[in-house]
Amino acid sequence: MFDKLTSGVQDAFKFVTGKSQITEKNIADAVDVIKTALLEADVNLRVVRRFVNSTIEEAQGAKVLRAVDPGQQFVKIVHDKLVAFLGGGDQDVVLKNPDTVSVILMLGLQGSGKTTSSAKLALRLKKAGRTPLLVACDLVRPAAVEQLSVLGVQINIPVYKEDGAKDSSVVFKNALSWAKKNMINTIVVDTTGRMQIDEVMMDELARLKKAANPDELLLVADSMTGQSACDIAKTFDEKIGLTGVVLTKFDSDTRGGAALSLKTVTGKPLKFVGTGEKPEDFELFHPERFAGRILGMGDVVSLVEKAQEVIDQKEAAELQKKIEKETVTLEDWLAQLRAIKKMGSIQSMLDMIPGMQGQVNEKDIDKADFKKQEVILSSMTKKERANYLIIGPSRRARIARGSGTSVAEVARLIKQFEKTRSMMKKMSKFSKNPAAMQAALCAR
Ligand SMILES: Nc1nc2c(ncn2[C@@H]2O[C@H](COP(=O)(O)OP(=O)(O)OP(=O)(O)O)[C@@H](O)[C@H]2O)c(=O)[nH]1
């Protein structure tokens, strides 16, 4: 699923990642590749244009070009844009208090997955502690009522049905009274699907909506139909009104276009996705996770976020210059040590350094040693940290005493610092993350 889209986007990142500097042309090239990938994924052209323009605008702003690691910064921008296009955060159904009855209408074209999704949603609600009832309001297809009954038995949820009924609004009203007598607080209504949107169907749905006064009107659409799923949603929304969309068959070879276009085209959130035929194969849609999957780079994004929290960009750029000139001080060393501590996973940081993947393991890093280094460095004066060359034998002895360590340990730290400094210069061709480099170089 979305393999093509993911590999397309990753191709785009090749233009920008691992570079210490990127140009406007690099960005334009990368965005171009993303554009093609999105179009191939059947994303609506208007949506693609908007996506591309807003990404270029933000990326070409000083933000990326001047960033410490412009490639990572670019990935982050693309990620955030994707999340925004996918609707921001997840959006569950919004229901009334459990002591009143809430109603959810499931609408959609024939074969889109309404009946299956009704059962799946009811099961999800039951697991969340509500007492659902399924109502069979598809009175057109002969086997529809039976299909819902079978599903109800399978997931142990009651199904309200009336043999030979003709009017879905009447069935609903009777179901509602039954629900009130039977401690039901959530009604999920399965409705009739048509081959295409026609007046008869819309009239019936409009009447049912009036009778049911639903809390949620969810359009069930087949994600395999790509962009037409969005068009259908738009029409349903205009004629009946929707609160959200369920995309089914997300497990099959969908190209993702519908999911990516829906929010922008219809203004309605994608709330759930169906991921298989079983009643359990139903998930709340998470834009963040979906974007991460498309990028195949969730880690980069969270790392950039974390790094931004701890390292001030300008300071980092200055540090970068010092690394190149081998004029890093013990003061910088101490600052990086503290940054490493705040980063959380050291391993993910190490894996970020191109060419280092798998070579250095977090296990090889002695965290106690970091702590000791920090204590030793804290026992030095600012002047000593600015210029370590003034640290002669008597200063060394004083630092050792002040930090509760030995003269040998102080000397070892200084030696390691000197070595790391020249190594960092070499590594800086590959990585712009001083803390990560420092951590890697401290590994045994
Ligand atoms: N793989 C997969 N199959 C699904 C999913 N959702 C539904 N299906 C299958 O799609 C077919 C149609 O599903 P239904 O729930 O009967 O669709 P419907 O909209 O109620 O169809 P009508 O009542 O005829 O309009 C069934 O074979 C389902 O098993 C899904 O998320 N993944």
Ligand SMILES: [Mg+2]
């Ligand atoms: Mg059905």
